[in-house]
Amino acid sequence: MxxxxxxxxxxxxxxxxxxxxxxxxxxxxxxxxxxxxxxxxxxxxxxxxxxxxxxxxxxxxxxxxxxxxxxxxxxxxxxxxxxxxxxxxxxxxxxxxxxxxxxxxxxxxxxxxxxxxxxxxxxxxxxxxxxxxxFPSDDDLQVIKDMRMHEMLMERGDPLTEPRPIRHWAYFKTADSRRAFLDDVAQHLRGLNDDAYETDDGQFAAMLEHVGLPDWQSMNAFTMKLNGLATKAGGEYDGWETELKGPQAHS
Incomplete structure (x- = not known):
């Protein structure tokens, strides 16, 4: 064990x-x-x-x-x-x-x-x-990652009850595959703003942002869809981050 x-x-x-x-x-x-x-x-x-x-x-x-x-x-x-x-x-x-x-x-x-x-x-x-x-499927692995973020925020005193901006990243080998991903996202998910840029190591990155709750149940509907769409376009969904809320946010 x-x-x-x-x-x-x-x-x-x-x-x-x-x-x-x-x-x-x-x-x-x-x-x-x-x-x-x-x-x-x-x-x-x-x-x-x-x-x-x-x-x-x-x-x-x-x-x-x-x-x-x-x-x-x-x-x-x-x-x-x-x-x-x-x-x-x-x-x-x-x-x-x-x-x-x-x-x-x-x-x-x-x-x-x-x-x-x-x-x-x-x-x-x-x-x-x-x-x-x-053993978890790809979708189950995403649940594990979302639950880790959920637990980390709660351990730092965040009650997870206040909506806030949440940013997601995905990376691609070509600009065309990134464009295909962003087009798919626009068709399947509402309320997401996006930004595209090229990284120092030559990857084509997409940053997406939405406003919502960061508990794992709320997040998982977004993350599994983004993970699936990134994979479909030949890229990789790299997770999300958000700001801490609650008593320890400014400590």
């Missing part, structure tokens, strides 16, 4: 979901001797209207994950991620243990917690459980 865990929000079967996965282990998966995927799904007690844990339930679920880690044992298994969706916390692990042993562990968690626990156990030499169910 590495220290490089990431979280992003997404939709699974039309339901809000949060995925947390070990990004650091992505370079080590192929060398692991753990051949089996064991996925433990634990019922959330009294989930909120979104199917998410409420109040102290998040701490109780974290304690159950620690208990699972103890039962699996680090030399026999590795937990690589979790999905929280529709009233269920699903924990993903790779392990040397067989199906019977993992069913015993699921039973121990049920006994400890009084919750329903289901198990999915199968060989997974290609690590499909990690790459296809946990």
């Amino acid at each position: 590495s220290d490089e865990w990431q979280t992003y929000g997404c939709q699974i079967d039309g339901q809000m979901a949060f995925v947390t996965y070990d990004h650091g282990v992505s370079t080590e998966l192929d060398s692991l001797s753990f051949e089996n995927l064991a996925v433990f799904s634990i019922e959330i007690a009294d989930p909120d209207s979104r199917g998410m844990p409420a109040g102290e339930e998040a701490n109780r679920l974290n304690a159950l994950e620690d208990f699972l880690d103890e039962l699996l044992q680090p030399d026999r298994a590795l937990i690589v991620g979790r999905i929280t969706c529709n009233g269920v916390r699903t924990l993903y692990s790779y392990t040397l243990l067989g199906s019977a042993e993992c069913h015993e562990i699921a039973g121990a968690i049920e006994l400890q917690s009084g919750r329903a626990v289901t198990l999915r156990h199968c060989p997974d030499l290609t690590r499909a459980g990690y790459w296809q169910e946990l």
Whole structure:
């Protein structure tokens, strides 16, 4: 288990979901001797209207994950991620243990917690459980970046409730591809002002600005569209920045 865990929000079967996965282990998966995927799904007690844990339930679920880690044992298994969706916390692990042993562990968690626990156990030499169910898509990676900005602003005391100018950058190899990008942006997104210039290293840059809220949910509608349009035009969307609001803005 590495220290490089990431979280992003997404939709699974039309339901809000949060995925947390070990990004650091992505370079080590192929060398692991753990051949089996064991996925433990634990019922959330009294989930909120979104199917998410409420109040102290998040701490109780974290304690159950620690208990699972103890039962699996680090030399026999590795937990690589979790999905929280529709009233269920699903924990993903790779392990040397067989199906019977993992069913015993699921039973121990049920006994400890009084919750329903289901198990999915199968060989997974290609690590499909990690790459296809946990690892983020390009859009999910953009959510991660937006959530990082959201968290950074909040850590500095910004309540994220005041609209303000937000600037975006994208870079292209040719002026024509930049022009195609800006034309697409004008068709798909309203309220964006743009500026075009050439960088010192010969790239063709586009800076766009809109006024809005910088929380990740509000931003993501813009950033995923800009990321997709920049990629379509052969360029790269490079993210956004904004000014800090709140008590620490002038400190």
